[in-house]
Amino acid sequence: MRVLGIDPGLTRCGVGVVDVTPDRRATLVFVDVIRTGAGEALEKRLLTIGNQIASMLDEWHPDAVAIERVFAQQNLRTVMGVAQASGVALHASAARGLDVGFHTPTEVKAALTGYGGAEKKQLATMVAKVLRLAEAPKPADASDALALAICHAWKRGASVATDRGTLTPAQQAWHAAERSAARSGAHRRLAP
Template sequence: MRVLGIDPGLTRCGVGVVDVAGNRSARLVDVTVLRSGLDLPLEQRLLMLAEGLEEMLDRHQPQFVAIERVFAQNNVRTVMGTAQISGVALLLAAKRGLPVTLHTPSEVKAAITGYGSADKKQVGTMVARILGLTEIPKPADAADALALAICHAWRTGIAGGTLPTTGSTPGGSPVQQTPAQQTPAQKAWRAAERSASVSVVPRSLKR
């Protein structure tokens, strides 16, 4: 399966594409960071980023799109820009009939590192290790976008991932795993899910 991950931002928007096999092995397809100048009008900045996203979508033809979920922050201007480009990405994916999933920062960190409060260096290091890269993708927006794509494939199980806590019998009936059967990453992911469902605002990947 091919997933395009988007780490939304008005000044810097990370976009990463990965292919993930049924054994959870992942391969880097492409990664970039789209930028827009602070001196441009808002509508021109959104247009510039939209064109970059369209080019990546059309060139790589992903099957799924994963976007970081936007949370309220102290900096209203920053969160507004993030929300605006997230809306653009959602629209572009919908026009192409692509399923989109929003993932919280805690979910991504738990899926990639097994620890929902991992820092950016830990996430970048694990992304490089998973993809077999000799260096951590830079800037951090690039690594975050790739982490989102990998997280989506593993978390949903559509690439043979094991992170979800429900499995299937040979006949297709769902089977609930007990806590003792879950891996550390699975337990961390479930904890991240629970924290996202209550009124606690997780820290963003854009720390």
């Protein structure tokens, strides 16, 4: 499964493409940060982001797109910028008939580190480890985009490996959490 992860933002929009095999082994395909100037008109910034995302979709042909879910912050201006950049990414994805998944930062951290409250540095370290890179891509927007793509593939597309030896500790923790959630869900459905 090939996934394009997008960490949306107006000034810096992280984008990363990963390939994930059925045993959940992830490989880096492409990573970058789309940058726009704070002094540019909003419509020009969104056009730049939209055009570059469209180009990446056409060049890399992902099976799915993963976007960070906008969450409430004190800074309304930042939230609006993230939402606007997300909208442009959604438009480009929908125009190509791609499925889009939204993931919160906590969900992504839990998927890769086993702990939803992990620090950004811990997440970046796990991205590098999962992708077998010497170091995490910089800036953090690039690493976050890759984390989103990996999280999405692990949750939605890649099947569980039968040989636990091929999984990283974070992947093993994710499988354990999935099994636990499935058992809990089954008990809740059976309860009156």
